[in-house]
Amino acid sequence: MQSRSVQALLATLWSSSCLAASSSKTPDFATSEAGNPFVDGWYADPDTQFYNGEYWVYPTASRPYDEQTYLDAFSSPDLVHWTKHSTILTADDFTWAHRAVWAPAPVYRNGTYYLYFGANDIQTDSELGGIGVGVAEKPEGPYRDPLGHPLIGAYHNGAQPIDQDVFVDDDGQAYIYYGGHSHANVAKLNDDMISLGTFDDGTTFKEITPENYVEGPQMLKRNGIYYLFWSEGGWGGPDYAVSYGMSSSPLGPFDRIAKILQQDEAVATGSGHNAVIQVPDTDIYYMLYHRHPLGSTNGNDRHLAYDRLYFSDDGTIEPVKMLVHDNFEDGDMIGWETYGGDWDAKTNALRGTASSGGLALLNTNFSDFIYEADVKISKKGNNNCVGYAGLFFRVSGPSSDDDSFKGYYAVISTSGSLVLGRTDATGVIVLGREEVGIESTEQHRIRVTADGSSIHVELKGERHAVISVKDDVYKSGMDGVRVFGIEAEFDNVNITRISSS
Structure with a gap:
């Protein structure tokens, strides 16, 4: 066979x-x-x-x-x-x-x-x-x-x-x-x-x-x-x-x-x-x-x-x-759970709005994987504050209190940065940052490869950027997306296991 x-x-x-x-x-x-x-x-x-x-x-x-x-x-x-x-x-x-x-x-x-x-x-x-x-x-x-x-x-x-x-x-x-x-x-x-x-x-x-x-x-x-x-x-x-x-x-x-x-x-x-x-x-x-x-x-x-x-x-x-x-072509978000923020897929993309943070998760539990999605920031942050949107992975402990979870994030910000970090429900730790001049309303493909302690984030396209770190605090968990202080949309979500077979 x-x-x-x-x-x-x-x-x-x-x-x-x-x-x-x-x-x-x-x-x-x-x-x-x-x-x-x-x-x-x-x-x-x-x-x-x-x-x-x-x-x-x-x-x-x-x-x-x-x-x-x-x-x-x-x-x-x-x-x-x-x-x-x-x-x-x-x-x-x-x-x-x-x-x-x-x-x-x-x-x-x-x-x-x-x-x-x-x-x-x-x-x-x-x-x-x-x-x-x-x-x-x-x-x-x-x-x-x-x-x-x-x-x-x-x-x-x-x-x-x-x-x-x-x-x-x-x-x-x-x-x-x-x-x-x-x-x-x-x-x-x-x-x-x-x-x-x-x-x-x-x-x-x-x-x-x-x-x-x-x-x-x-x-x-x-x-x-x-x-x-x-x-x-x-x-x-x-x-x-x-x-x-x-x-x-x-x-x-x-x-x-x-x-x-x-x-x-x-x-x-x-x-x-x-x-x-x-x-x-x-x-x-x-x-x-x-x-x-x-x-x-x-x-x-x-x-x-x-x-x-x-x-x-x-x-x-x-x-x-x-x-x-x-790819949200059905205009629905069946299988997604939300924690904070306003979410819908009526425009055939997952749109999220949150001034103080919003999280949408799939009930998955990947440890080693490739996770890709399109991300577009559609509105600047409130009161000229920096906002961000992107992928969250190896997440645990989500609740209605949006900031209570643990996990990693790979986001783009209204300041023009690609950021990889970790949150432990009490604060965030920035593991890597690349200034790439990201503009609002541009769609960007973010790709995360997590293999054991190796985490590799790539911003694909004209504003190409790469962040690679070693961090083994979280081994597995749920996957999803997050917005903070802005409006953003997400599309073409793919999560695939890394396997040696």
């Missing part, structure tokens, strides 16, 4: 073509251009289809079971700007469903939109529930019950009837893959898409459980190869992950090849239950999944994300990297 070098990955991230991709008709990104999570709210178990020129994402509403009585959906023309469609399906329209409405699986056929889902989280065959199907005339529903009962309402081969995925092969045969409680089945769907067919041997359900399977199967066909993805670990914990197998048949066998998506202690935990987004008529694929924010202890605190899926020449899949990027 061929692995992409760190240098090649960074080149992709930092290239102008990548930064401009959000305006392209073909979304060719390294990760979600406008940041992950890419939509607001607690959601999980996403699946996806491309309908009528738009990407559609159908997730579980990540709430306590008794509150999971509906499904929302999101649509986008470009994988950047998303529209929410609320309550496209509700349990009120399915007489047998009353809780735990999970993992919708969309497909279009016969002039009808179908949405398959699990409900009631049944634990035995004596309970009513399982996998149902809704039908609608539009992708956003409303979805109604054509059966009046579950499509699959009992255990077969030990598989709990949940977490279905529907796949239509090139010959027109539709299959439903599903299963919880560490067992996976596949069955044929008849042409009506609301009844099950049989295999040549007369059976309806075939077990295809691969090694380490827990739940969440997902089928993809690429270049004649069938890929089965599944989730491992516990859905509410940090070890939730995605593995995959390959086969020449939609029925397998699917021998486990590798785990390709798992927690990253610098970005998020509990990354699992995936789907795959394919950009139509291209070989561009994205891993769509849910994950937990760092430090969260609530199993339902799950959010939607996507990152690039790369295939090697032999068809195997490379490990997915959860990258951190935000």
Whole structure:
């Protein structure tokens, strides 16, 4: 299997073509251009289809079971700007469903939109529930019950009837893959898409459980190869992950090849239950999944994300990297927490205003990394006082008291300087300063490389400047931006781990 070098990955991230991709008709990104999570709210178990020129994402509403009585959906023309469609399906329209409405699986056929889902989280065959199907005339529903009962309402081969995925092969045969409680089945769907067919041997359900399977199967066909993805670990914990197998048949066998998506202690935990987004008529694929924010202890605190899926020449899949990027093209700052100041991204850049200091942070925990962003001071400081704006990193202890945090900063000031410093919640220590004649309203690219005790700051462009120091007071922490005494805007944020692999 061929692995992409760190240098090649960074080149992709930092290239102008990548930064401009959000305006392209073909979304060719390294990760979600406008940041992950890419939509607001607690959601999980996403699946996806491309309908009528738009990407559609159908997730579980990540709430306590008794509150999971509906499904929302999101649509986008470009994988950047998303529209929410609320309550496209509700349990009120399915007489047998009353809780735990999970993992919708969309497909279009016969002039009808179908949405398959699990409900009631049944634990035995004596309970009513399982996998149902809704039908609608539009992708956003409303979805109604054509059966009046579950499509699959009992255990077969030990598989709990949940977490279905529907796949239509090139010959027109539709299959439903599903299963919880560490067992996976596949069955044929008849042409009506609301009844099950049989295999040549007369059976309806075939077990295809691969090694380490827990739940969440997902089928993809690429270049004649069938890929089965599944989730491992516990859905509410940090070890939730995605593995995959390959086969020449939609029925397998699917021998486990590798785990390709798992927690990253610098970005998020509990990354699992995936789907795959394919950009139509291209070989561009994205891993769509849910994950937990760092430090969260609530199993339902799950959010939607996507990152690039790369295939090697032999068809195997490379490990997915959860990258951190935000160009604010969605006009939002989902995933950012603010401490002091006024912040918004309505102008497709993160704008901050603060007379006494304001901080906006991402919930990350990088130790060794490259952090880049565009910074522009848009207004002189108040009363001719010196103001500054720039990048803050390895931050800890943020609170509503904006000056209570600890960490490093690399900023440009209204006095024309590039400054690298450290704050310990009681004061600041300047570690380096370069006078470069910075002018207000100019946009500057600041790049911070932190590798152990080595901290290197570069102001890129015409007013080039470099500051390099050794300082090991803070080893890791959150990343973000800060303004003090001025208005400023930030754009094209990228944070990438430095790795020796």
